Amino acid sequence: MVIQTHNVADTERAGGMLAKKLSPGALVAFTGDLGAGKTAFCRGFLHALGYSGRVTSPTFAIVNEYDTELCRVCHFDMYRILDEDALYDIGWDDYFDGDTILLVEWSENIAGALPEPHITVDIRRGTGENDRIITIDGGSTL
Numbered sequence: 001m002v003i004q005t006h007n008v009a010d011t012e013r014a015g016g017m018l019a020k021k022l023s024p025g026a027l028v029a030f031t032g033d034l035g036a037g038k039t040a041f042c043r044g045f046l047h048a049l050g051y052s053g054r055v056t057s058p059t060f061a062i063v064n065e066y067d068t069e070l071c072r073v074c075h076f077d078m079y080r081i082l083d084e085d086a087l088y089d090i091g092w093d094d095y096f097d098g099d100t101i102l103l104v105e106w107s108e109n110i111a112g113a114l115p116e117p118h119i120t121v122d123i124r125r126g127t128g129e130n131d132r133i134i135t136i137d138g139g140s141t142l
Contacts, residue, residue: 003134012044019048024071025098029107032123078106084113
């Protein structure tokens with residue numbers, strides 16, 4: 001599925017649309033350039049699940065955890081993770097409990113550690129300054 005957005009609010013709405021289709025245990029792997037809108041998409045995702053607080057990129061914390069009306073959502077930023085071995089230092093395996101949705105920005109840094117099935121969301125800049133092209137692929141999971 002390909003979605004074109006024209007501003008941050010559109011990108012957040014796209015995240016909300018995906019959130020409504022998923023259930024606990026899902027993993028969403030994000031790719032896209034710095035500033036492409038991955039965190040905006042995640043913010044819309046979380047707000048659609050009933051989380052009303054502030055959503056920020058977990059760049060320095062590596063993971064932010066949110067309790068939503070549906071389930072716990074763990075939002076990862078793997079920008080600073082240089083190899084898959086570093087995942088085990090943060091307890092990566094402990095997050096796969098089947099009751100949590102995982103949102104993983106910069107997933108290309110840990111591609112070999114992503115379990116199947118998972119959903120991929122690629123966000124690229126469009127022709128206009130605020131235009132984004134969002135490609136969502138989930139195979140049979142969507």
